[in-house]
Amino acid sequence: MTGAPAASQHPAPPHPAQRRTLVVLSAAQALGGVANGVALGVGSLLVEQVTGRAELAGLAATLLTLGGAGLAVPLARLAHHRGRRVALTTGAMLALLGTVLLAVGGTLGSPWIVLPGFLVLGGATAVNLQSRFAATDLSQPRRRGRDLSVVVWMTTIGVVIGPNLIAPGDVLGMALGLPHLVGAYVISGTATAIMAAVLWFLLRPDPLLESRADAPESSGARPALRLRDHPRAIAAVVAVAGAHATMVGVMALTPVHLEHAGHALALIGFTMSAHTAGMYALSPLFGWLTDRVGARSTVLLGAGILLAAILANLLLGPDLSPVGLALLGLGWSAATVAGSTIVAAAVEQPLRPVLQGRSDLIMGLAGAAAGASAGPVLGLVGYGGLNLAMVPVIATVAIAAVLATRSRSATPAPHRVP
Incomplete structure (x- = not known):
């Protein structure tokens, strides 16, 4: 079968940090999925609520997607220079800022705060996408697909649990004196903050920087990709x-x-x-x-x-x-x-x-x-x-x-x- 290494090649053992890397990235992926699931599940309703126009409701998903796309390259360049831990945590903190903007904009009924909030919340999307690549930094080539897919699979937890937290979030928001729908972003922001903490404190050693230790001669190369x-x-x-x-x-x-x-x-x-x-x-x-x-x-x-x-x-x-x-x-x-x-x-x-x-x-x-x-x-x-x-x-x-x-x-x- 193509793609399978021959048994006689005696592949090297897994990198000692790879299992920890996958566990940390998987936990962050699940938390990010919860944050996105809650935010996107109620996003179209929040946009309709603050704009008063149902035809604009789709802007929530569009802006979230565009925000994630726009942050992809800057975060990748940050990863190149500072490592995955710094880049992924930065994306998570931007997403946290997005949830704050959405909560404030929803409370004030201001579309001029809510709509940019969805763009900044795209940091969570960028983190979820780049986490799958981070899972391959220390992978053996013969396990690269499986390592990547495990982190992708963890999104399942978020997309299943996230939407089911919308109603409890609304109840929480009402108890805190927040308007209808805004409480969901308290849940989303909490999950995002925990994701940032998990990435910053637990993603050690940094998988990208660690992978360069095996090829020190290329560690100083600049990202001049044509x-x-x-x-x-x-x-x-x-x-x-x-x-x-x-x-x-x-x-x-x-x-x-x-x-x-x-x-x-x-x-x-x-x-x-x-x-x-x-x-x-x-x-x-x-x-x-x-x-x-x-x-x-x-x-x-x-x-x-x-x-x-x-x-x-x-x-x-x-x-x-x-x-x-x-x-x-x-x-x-x-x-x-x-x-x-x-x-x-x-x-x-x-x-x-x-x-x-x-x-x-x-x-x-x-x-x-x-x-x-x-x-x-x-x-x-x-x-x-x-x-x-x-x-x-x-x-x-x-x-x-x-x-x-x-x-x-x-x-x-x-x-x-x-």
């Missing part, structure tokens, strides 16, 4: 961004489609829960597949599942929408875990944080663009047309995966990625 010199890296980034755009484009408008079809909130909620479960619950399986059969095969599997999701949405009808959305989440998970594994090894070690930051930036922008354009596409050609519009994007994911694992001009690790 993507045109790394076609494999470009293709890997395109694969991840394409899968994300497909997922966001279809997912964002499915609730609207179901509501227009006359379905109750119960089905809409169940459909979105099935989608979220698909995104995260099986990520360790896809990490294992990445290491055992190869990243290329796993991305292609993800592209195939995404195509199956499109077919399900076209053929099964609204009543069975949970099937299509669950497949959409599974396809995203497979392509993102395996694609991120390729990104993590696409360039030499000194350039990895910079590439990872750019990958998160492009991934976020692709998702935001897909979400923003999905509405007009739905209005022009309907839900079926929206799904069909994603087929070329899925094809791009598959082609990019092949290109990312064919070019050998920049293969820093001895482990064979495909």
Whole structure:
């Protein structure tokens, strides 16, 4: 099987700090997921409340996504110079500032404070994304996919628990004299503060700085990454961004489609829960597949599942929408875990944080663009047309995966990625 190291190679034992790194990153990922789950779950309602305009409610998710994308590169550069601990803690503190702005803006009823708050809260998104790469800093190449996927899986805890804390948060807020919906951000801010503390005090030794100890000759390299010199890296980034755009484009408008079809909130909620479960619950399986059969095969599997999701949405009808959305989440998970594994090894070690930051930036922008354009596409050609519009994007994911694992001009690790 490609991608599996031969038994005769006698791979080196795991780095002694790797287990601790994974535990700390997993705990932070769960806390960040709770913070994001609460904040985003009530975000659209808060925007509608402070603006008085229902058509602006979607700005919460859009600004949160753009904030995470915009912070991706600065935090990656900070990681390059100061290490993961400083960069991830900085992102968490920015997210904490975002929750404060949202609480203050919600209390004052000011959209001019609430909307920037969602942008700054994007720091939590950036931390969650970059944590998956931090999990690979000390990984053995043969376990890179599994280590990355474990941290991704921990988001499941947050997205399950987070929305269920909205109502208790509102009760807490009312007891504190805060307006309706604002109390949720007390919960979100508390989880974010604990996440920052966990990263600052427990992420020792710093995994990125520790990884450089094995290659001291490159530790002083500057992050002068020119993507045109790394076609494999470009293709890997395109694969991840394409899968994300497909997922966001279809997912964002499915609730609207179901509501227009006359379905109750119960089905809409169940459909979105099935989608979220698909995104995260099986990520360790896809990490294992990445290491055992190869990243290329796993991305292609993800592209195939995404195509199956499109077919399900076209053929099964609204009543069975949970099937299509669950497949959409599974396809995203497979392509993102395996694609991120390729990104993590696409360039030499000194350039990895910079590439990872750019990958998160492009991934976020692709998702935001897909979400923003999905509405007009739905209005022009309907839900079926929206799904069909994603087929070329899925094809791009598959082609990019092949290109990312064919070019050998920049293969820093001895482990064979495909």
